[in-house]
Amino acid sequence: MKLSAIVPLWALLSLTQQAPPREKCSCELSLEEKPFPHDKLQTVEGNATECKTHVTPEKALELESLLLGLEKRLTQLHSDVSILENEDDGELYGVLSLFVIENEMVAIRHLMDKLNRTTLEYQVLTADTIQQLEDLKFEMTKLEKFDTMKVVMGRRVNRHLESALETCMSGVNSTVAPTQELYGTCERGPLRNITGPVINTQGEFSGSYAYGAWGRDPKPEAGKERWYWMVPLTSSQYGHYVRFYSSLNALIIGVSNPGNIQISPSNPTTNTIQGPNNVLYGGALYYNCYNQDAVCRFNLTTKTVTNVKLPKGTRYNSKSNFCHLETCFLLTDLDLITDESGVWVVYTTTQALGNLVLSKVEETEPPSLGKTWTTSVYKRSVSNTFMACGVLYATRYINTNMEEVFYSFDTTTGMENFKVGIFINKVSPNIYSLNYSPVDQMLYVYSDAKMVSYKALFGYSDLYSSQE
Known part of the structure; x- marks a missing residue:
């Protein structure tokens, strides 16, 4: 090999080893997506929660109750004026009728004032709520722009598809659904409110009888459609006649006609009325038999007494009274009540462990017990009961001025x-008897020697169907 050939190779090798190293490869990652504004989402959620707390079902129920109450009061006023036109003798009856009408008009005026205030509040609330909803809609539209994966849009499409599928299936299996879920045995629906008191009087006895009961016969005999009855009880809560x-005017001024109808000659004896929870129905007085x-059942026409025994283990003689935290009401083991279908009895038994038991009292001769229900509410936690349209309602003591229909x-x-959450404004602390009359949809209360009445308002609402 020639020397001239070796030298160039050596030079090439030297040049290769001395070449500078190449630069490192790097790339930049650029995110086009903006960071999600979690703080703005929290603000929207807070605004939605605040809006929900301001717009509640109770506020809508208040307005509906006021309108329904005004309608009922106007109807009652028209009825009172008609009675005045037919009965006015230019003397005491006319004066009392005018007094009743004046009270009705004052109550209507107060109701209209409250309705006007409530309507104005609702107008302001509606305007504020609409603005809040518009603001929430605007903010949510802006937040949807961060949904680049189209998740929200996909869920919205799925909801539309599910709705269309349900519509299609309902068309295939078409059945006519009721417009409103059945409640009780009447078309008027559940109890919505209690207004009043409408009547507040001590009658002719002026506080002499602290205990008793009064009301109207839901199934009156011919010629007695406008009659009122009263059972005054002694201090030991016994009675032996119905008055x-x-x-109504005669009751207020104390003119009793035909007067007393005696059941037994004295108190207490075999057929004595025991306790304040008694009712009149179909020309007969139903009550707790003395010491049984x-x-x-005392028949007003034949003046005879028949009875029906309650189930074995029934508590009586003040062993399971109506109560509240401070006291119990003596001899209230049995509560006789009426509604559109007849007479019922509320009590408790050892088998029911002290819970309320409800039985239908059939109008046989002698009377008999029909179907029976056991509830899950403890009787001693209840201060009174009444029936309306096949629905049992129970009350409890709140304070000296207020009672609540809670069950x-x-x-x-x-x-x-x-x-249930319906309140009764009391005129005296203790309600000893409470009964509903389907004749006029009134509640008749005997409270510390006073005879008091209230208007019961009924009606359907989505609020109730959601609570039940």
């Missing part, structure tokens, strides 16, 4: 509701 009045776990039991469906 009648030909009209039985319901007595209902629907005999048609067996459904219980512990959140």
